[in-house]
Amino acid sequence: MSSPVVIGALAVALVALGFGLYWFQPWKLWTNATVSESVPRTVAVTPTTGPTDGPTAPAEPAAPRTVATGTLISHEHSTSGTVRVLELDDGSRVLRLEGLETSDGPDLKVWLSDAPVREGKAGWHVFDDGAYVSLGDLKGNKGDQNYRLPDGIDLNTYRSVSIWCDRFDVSFGAAALKEA
Helix, strand or coil: CCCHHHHHHHHHHHHHHHHHHHHHCHHHHHCCCEEECCCCCEEEEECCCCCCCCCCEEEEEECCEEEEEEECEECCCCCEEEEEEEECCCCCEEEEEEEEECCCCCCEEEEEECCCCCCCCCCECCCCCCCEEEEEECCCCEEEEEEECCCCCCCCCCCEEEEEECCCCEEEEEEECEEC
């Protein structure tokens, strides 16, 4: 049991086990992170009556305008929920995931992509083949969450959204965006 070969084999096995746990993160099969962000609103400023150099009073928050929608379908993992692209009254846009339900996983991102959404488990190496824009890490695998879109993003080019696992190059689920 104390021979160098046995000790070396145990050391290699422990390193392989540690690497496997880090790479696959199997505990995420049983974990959930729920996010409950509200619909973003901007405050419109309306001028007050009286002197022109006086302060302005904030108006009621303006409701955003929906410019595109989509329904998430499952790819490698069971995924459901809806996607909306909202335009705020200041001209900025936000991608909103609503009622998201998917698996937790390592290195999950939210991507806008020019790739078409394919039904079934066709999520392997699909959305990274063309143009895509990462909106950042997935905040949670359940709930409602908002992701600011970079200025100048052309929604005629980026017509799909993917919950993307960057570690394994696979889509957990995706939605095709349609004009609202």
